[in-house]
Amino acid sequence: MNLSLIADLAVNGLVIGGIYAVVAIGLNLQYGLMRILNIAHGEFLMIGAFVMFALHTSTQVNPLWFVPVVTLACFILGVALHGLVFKRLTAQAKSLDQVEERSLIIGFGLMFILQNAATLIWGSDLHGYDFLNHSVKFGGVIVTQNRLLVLLLAVVVSVGLIMLLQRTLIGKAVRGMLQSPLGAQLVGVDSARMNPLVFGLGIAMAGFAGSLLSMIYEISPSVGESYTIMALIVITLGGLGSIGGSFMAAMLLGLVESFGTHFTNPSLKMILSYSIFVLVLIFKPKGLFAK
Numbered sequence: 613m614n615l616s617l618i619a620d621l622a623v624n625g626l627v628i629g630g631i632y633a634v635v636a637i638g639l640n641l642q643y644g645l646m647r648i649l650n651i652a653h654g655e656f657l658m659i660g661a662f663v664m665f666a667l668h669t670s671t672q673v674n675p676l677w678f679v680p681v682v683t684l685a686c687f688i689l690g691v692a693l694h695g696l697v698f699k700r701l702t703a704q705a706k707s708l709d710q711v712e713e714r715s716l717i718i719g720f721g722l723m724f725i726l727q728n729a730a731t732l733i734w735g736s737d738l739h740g741y742d743f744l745n746h747s748v749k750f751g752g753v754i755v756t757q758n759r760l761l762v763l764l765l766a767v768v769v770s771v772g773l774i775m776l777l778q779r780t781l782i783g784k785a786v787r788g789m790l791q792s793p794l795g796a797q798l799v800g801v802d803s804a805r806m807n808p809l810v811f812g813l814g815i816a817m818a819g820f821a822g823s824l825l826s827m828i829y830e831i832s833p834s835v836g837e838s839y840t841i842m843a844l845i846v847i848t849l850g851g852l853g854s855i856g857g858s859f860m861a862a863m864l865l866g867l868v869e870s871f872g873t874h875f876t877n878p879s880l881k882m883i884l885s886y887s888i889f890v891l892v893l894i895f896k897p898k899g900l901f902a903k
Contacts, residue, residue, distance in 0.1 A: 619753040621870045627759045627828070629866025630766030631821055635839050636846035636858045637770060638817030644790045644853035645810050647708045648698055651719030653843060654836030655726040656815050660686055660822025661831045662730055665739050668826075675743055679765070679823045686819025690812035698811065723837075730833035740830035762824045769820060770859050777855055786810060790853040845889045851899025860901050 639653045660682050667682075668675040697718060705711040744757035777783035785801045789810075821839070825831065846865060850857030865885060872884040892900060 616753055620755070621874055622867065623753060623755050623759070623763070625867035625870030626863060627763045627766075627866070628869055629863035630763050630770070631825060631839075632842050632846050632866055633770045633859045633862035634766050634817050634821040634824070636843040636850070636862050637773060637855055638814035638821075639840075639843045640847045640850070640853065640855060640858045641786070641810050641817075642814040643847065645786065646698070646702060646807055647711045648702070648715040648811065649712050649719060650722075650814070651716055651840060652722035652726060652836075653719075653814070653818055654838070654840030655723050656686060656690075656818035656836070657822040657825065657839050658730060658831065658833060658836035659726060660819030661826040661835065662734055662739070662822075662833075663819075664823040664826045665741060665831065666734075668741055668743075675741075675823070675827060679820065682823045683816050683820045687812045687816035689819075690815025691808045693815070694808040694811040699808065702807075723840075727833045727836075734833070736833060738830040738832050740826070743827050756828075758827045762828055765824060766821075769817075773817075774856050774859060842885065845885055847899075848889055849892055849899055850901050854899065854901055857899055857901030861899070864900075 635654065635657055639650065642648050642650055642653070663682050663685065664675055664678055667673075667678045698715065701714050701718065702711055705714060744761060747754050747756050748760070777787055785806060788799070788801055789803060789806060822831075822836075825835070829835075842865070846858055846862045849865065850859070850861035865888065868884060868888060869881055873881050
């Protein structure tokens with residue numbers, strides 16, 4: 613087998629996995645901490661991608677300058693959304709199961725609202741822009757600069773967040789709430805303050821992923837749906853509440869997709885992902901990397 617082909621597929625898989633990781637980590641924080649099943653999570657990726665597209669095409673400024681702007685805007689949007697919708701939902705719910713059920717219904721509503729709003733503003737056509745499309749060669753591997761940049765940013769932010777959760781007091785509080793919300797409250801963690809911040813962080817991660825996605829792919833109002841599904845698969849593979857597990861599972865899934873679709877058929881992408889999903893649910897339901 614051609615080694616350059618293997619390296620090319622590996623790089624492509626890692627790029628895909630990097631996007632999956634950023635999206636899945638955000639959703640895992642929300643669901644693992646508050647049991648909010650935000651099925652519209654991918655739509656915030658879509659919104660982040662379109663805002664990045666609009667800012668870059670209207671100003672012609674390097675899109676890298678807008679990445680923190682989009683991420684911060686999505687964080688503020690997430691905090692506001694939690695205060696307006698999900699805070700009341702969790703306060704009124706009588707159990708975590710009820711939180712999941714109601715948040716799922718609300719998530720579907722948000723998904724259709726955001727999709728239709730994006731369609732009204734930007735239309736249903738594909739949109740994109742050229743950014744660092746020049747190819748670079750490492751040995752026998754040829755890859756575009758924008759893909760290398762996206763991979764680097766996705767890995768840096770994902771690993772940085774994992775380190776933040778591992779080594780800071782706030783991170784320990786979040787991990788404590790992920791493991792036992794009641795136990796964390798008993799030792800002084802203020803969930804009323806932490807929940808909106810973590811929910812906002814989850815939305816910010818989705819917006820960040822969208823800004824990266826716009827640099828390498830064309831986007832449409834429906835682009836977020838598949839990323840929500842993949843994020844749920846990644847969370848299942850990595851383990852609920854395991855942020856490091858989500859990162860590892862996302863990279864693994866990206867590699868499986870890249871190699872699997874090349875050596876079989878590109879149309880089998882979702883079949884491969886769902887097959888892995890079902891097998892893990894059957895043989896290791898707590899996830900591959902769950903502690």
